[in-house]
Structure formats: structure tokens, C-alpha cells
Amino acid sequence: MDAVFEAQFRMIRQACAREGKHIDVALRPGGEAAYAYQAERLLVLDRGDNVARIRRHLPGVYPVDETAPGDLVVLATDRLDDGRLTVPEALETLRREVGAERFALDGSGLPLASPVHVLHLSRLCMATEPETPNGAESAPWPPPCSPPEGGHEVRVAVVDSGLMENFDEADYPWMTGVTGEPDPLGPVSPGTERLIEGYTGHGTFVAGVVKCMAPSATVAVSNVFANSGAELETEVVAALDRVVAAHDPHIVNLSAGTYTQGKVPSLAFETFHAQHPGVVMVAPAGNDATSAPFYPAAYDWVVSVGALGADRRHRAWFSNYGDTVDVYALGEAHVNAYTSGTYVYNEPPKASARQDFTGLARWSGTSFSAPLVAGLIASRMARTGESAQAAADAVRDTAAMQAIPGIGPALHPCDEP
Incomplete structure (x- = not known):
């Protein structure tokens, strides 16, 4: 990981840990960060026999009572291989078990399971950190537009x-x-x-x-x-x-x-x-x-x-x-x-x-x-x-x-x- 990414990821990881959310980062072969995710958790759409299939191929995963809107279910992976499998490793095991062609749901392009990804404000570090305006900048730029004619509520x-x-x-x-x-x-x-x-x-x-x-x-x-x-x-x-x-x-x-x-x-x-x-x-x-x-x-x-x-x-x-x-x-x-x-x-x-x-x-x-x-x-x-x-x-x-x-x-x- 580069120094900028590492600085921001450390800050985010510490803040999440204070709320009991443990996050990690998946790395590409060259060592670059690929995505951030919640450790020891899988996200699954509870449709048909999806959850049962996953539990057959990954014995030891179990549902946890965590926020999951709609028909989503969160499965814990901490009992897989005595807790030694990371989430990317668990997903790769599942992919091998079910076969790549059956890892997608009903031809939709959606995966059978995924990490619980971590969203961040445009990346794990912003394009820039905030700076002070120069002396000539005492109002917003670009400046406010003229109010539109019509006035419909938005x-x-x-x-x-x-x-x-x-x-x-x-x-x-x-x-x-x-x-x-x-x-x-x-x-x-x-x-x-x-x-x-x-x-x-x-x-x-x-x-x-x-x-x-x-x-x-x-x-x-x-x-x-x-x-x-x-x-x-x-x-x-x-x-x-x-x-x-x-x-x-x-x-x-x-x-x-x-x-x-x-x-x-x-x-x-x-x-x-x-x-x-x-x-x-x-x-x-x-x-x-x-x-x-x-x-x-x-x-x-x-x-x-x-x-x-x-x-x-x-x-x-x-x-x-x-x-x-x-x-x-x-x-x-x-x-x-x-x-x-x-x-x-x-x-x-x-x-x-x-x-x-x-x-x-x-x-x-x-x-x-x-x-x-x-x-x-x-x-x-x-x-x-x-x-x-x-x-x-x-x-x-x-x-x-x-x-x-x-x-x-x-x-x-x-x-x-």
C-alpha cells in the first residue's frame, strides 16, 4: 500500500474498530489495495436456496443479527478453518466448490455471495485534503447561479x-x-x-x-x-x-x-x-x-x-x-x-x-x-x-x-x- 492510502486506511480502521466493526483490505498481486471490507463477514441475497447452498459448501458459516436491508443476510466466517480463512479466501473456496458458472445468480451478473464492502467518501483518501482559500476567495467558487424561473419544489x-x-x-x-x-x-x-x-x-x-x-x-x-x-x-x-x-x-x-x-x-x-x-x-x-x-x-x-x-x-x-x-x-x-x-x-x-x-x-x-x-x-x-x-x-x-x-x-x- 502506498503511504497516502495507508495513512487514511489506518484512520478509518481505528474509527470503525471503536464501534466494533473490524475492517480489512484486499490486495492485488502487486500489493495495491483492491477494496476494503468487513472482516469475517459475507453478504448474501436470501433468495431461493442461496443461503443453504453456501452453508453446504462453507460448513461453519452462520447468520448474524447485523444490519442487512431488504432480502440480504450477513453470514459470519470466523468458524471456517478455525478462523484462519479471510473473506477473499472464503469466497475463492466457494467459487471453486460451486464452479464459476454457478457463482452468479440467475444470469444477473450478481454474485452468490460477496464481502460486506466499505464505502468511503470517494476513495480511502480524498483527491486532496481541504486547503484554505487564497486571500481573493471570500465567496463560493463557482459562484451561485441565478434562481431558476418557475419555482417548482425540489x-x-x-x-x-x-x-x-x-x-x-x-x-x-x-x-x-x-x-x-x-x-x-x-x-x-x-x-x-x-x-x-x-x-x-x-x-x-x-x-x-x-x-x-x-x-x-x-x-x-x-x-x-x-x-x-x-x-x-x-x-x-x-x-x-x-x-x-x-x-x-x-x-x-x-x-x-x-x-x-x-x-x-x-x-x-x-x-x-x-x-x-x-x-x-x-x-x-x-x-x-x-x-x-x-x-x-x-x-x-x-x-x-x-x-x-x-x-x-x-x-x-x-x-x-x-x-x-x-x-x-x-x-x-x-x-x-x-x-x-x-x-x-x-x-x-x-x-x-x-x-x-x-x-x-x-x-x-x-x-x-x-x-x-x-x-x-x-x-x-x-x-x-x-x-x-x-x-x-x-x-x-x-x-x-x-x-x-x-x-x-x-x-x-x-x-x-
Whole structure:
């Protein structure tokens, strides 16, 4: 693992362990990280005789009472081979036992079983850590768009790290109509302001980007990624179910994702889409400069967003790319709302350096290109009154007409698809 990945994974692993969730990472043959997962747990769709088949081929696995939405079941593997088999090893054993052709369910492409993947806010480390704006940047960039004519009601759910403590609309006039679950700061550090830990402020920043593009939308921010920006896929989907029930959003922005074992679809998000087919989800394509599918963005029912650089003519250096990316939008050097306090950098070469923030940050990542697109979809809905799906389709069509050669479909701030 490279030093940046290792620093972020250590932080996430420690945070999850404090809640009794033990996570590990699967490595590729060259030593690069492939995906993160919950140790000693398998995820299975409880359909037909799936669970019985798995227990026949992996005697010793047993169901555990852990969050598993829909028709999902979590099986524990700690009794397999006296606890010596890792989850990837258990899955490879199962694949050999049943045969590769029978490892997929009913020709759907879904696996018979998978790890419980760990979703993270666009990768196990962000494209960049937050930076202070320069002296000329005292307002959001890109700047807020003009309110759309029409004024139809649009509700956007931002499923992220919550809304900053003591949020005051008077300090962020472009964020009128934003509410959310609190995203608390860390403890007081001697001689400084409150500490800003890990991914604190990420959800506030994302909500600010949505509101700049869709001034009339109402935005509800949920705190789902309290564990240093990471959570189990089963927990995220259970939280999404609660968000849909509580807020009935037209659009969900989920600036997070995961790579998966064997690059197969996430079982947990399959259940979410089956239960909520009308919800339009926007998600980032990922920050690893790879064409590997990043879920849930890689689904064809999700609007997958890659990042353009600050010049809006080139792909950002960190952005994922490829067939699973629907559209590219500005993802570099955003300036928007951020909590106030002292941030301690986690990644080399800035690791352990301290920086004071006073309400704004400059930040880069597909985490922020995604809400730009979510905001443009919301703005079109507010202007036309059409459904979220129709607005998303129109936005995709506009992006295709503005395709950048060698990159792909593109959208720009304040476009009116």
C-alpha cells in the first residue's frame, strides 16, 4: 500500500474498530489495495436456496443479527478453518466448490455471495485534503447561479457526513434552505480552536455545491459517514432507506463509493434500487485515475460523475474515467462552506501539519463534481416541473452535446439543460 492510502486506511480502521466493526483490505498481486471490507463477514441475497447452498459448501458459516436491508443476510466466517480463512479466501473456496458458472445468480451478473464492502467518501483518501482559500476567495467558487424561473419544489438529500455544528444561514447566504443532522467537531486542542477531524465538513461542503447550482432547492444533509468518512455498504443502504422515508427526496447525492470484489455489482445497492426505483441518485466516479468500476456510480441507474480540471477542458488528474462515467464536471479547486477550527493533515507530505479554517475551504475531488451535477438536475426540475428522471435524462443529453474530445460528455456550472 502506498503511504497516502495507508495513512487514511489506518484512520478509518481505528474509527470503525471503536464501534466494533473490524475492517480489512484486499490486495492485488502487486500489493495495491483492491477494496476494503468487513472482516469475517459475507453478504448474501436470501433468495431461493442461496443461503443453504453456501452453508453446504462453507460448513461453519452462520447468520448474524447485523444490519442487512431488504432480502440480504450477513453470514459470519470466523468458524471456517478455525478462523484462519479471510473473506477473499472464503469466497475463492466457494467459487471453486460451486464452479464459476454457478457463482452468479440467475444470469444477473450478481454474485452468490460477496464481502460486506466499505464505502468511503470517494476513495480511502480524498483527491486532496481541504486547503484554505487564497486571500481573493471570500465567496463560493463557482459562484451561485441565478434562481431558476418557475419555482417548482425540489428536494435533494445529501447522504454524507452531516451539516456543521451551529450552522447559521446568515454566514452562508447561498445555503438558505439547508438543514441536516449535526457533523460535530472534535475536542478542543490546547491553545487552538476545536479540532476538525477526518472528513468533518465534507457534507457541508457538498451541500454548498448543490445550493450554488440549485438556489431554490431544499437540501437535507444526513450524517452517515461518521467513521472517518467510511461505512459498511449494508449500513449505508439502511440509512438511505431511512432518508427516503423521512425526506422523500427527488434526488440523492451520495459522494461516496467502493470498489468491489471481482468488480461485480454491490449486493446492497441492488436491494436499494429494487425498493426505490424512482429515486435519482448522483454519485462520484472515484479519485484513483482508473477505469475500474466504482459503485454505486458504476450502475446504469446512477448518474456517474467524473471530474474536470479547473480549466474545464481537461480531465482532472485524479478523476476516474471509462465506460461507467456518464458526465464530467468541474471537480478541482472548488471553494465552499466549511466548518471553522483546526485541521490536522493526515496524508504525506503534509501529515501532522496544522491549519486553521474560518468557514470556507478550497477542495478537489469527484465528491464535488457529483453535487454540481445533482444541483443542475435539481435546477432543471425547479424550472420545468418535470420528474427527476426526465431532468436527469435532459442533463445527460446536454452533456453529450457538449462532449470534450478525448474525455467525454461534460457539464459546466450554471448550465441550463
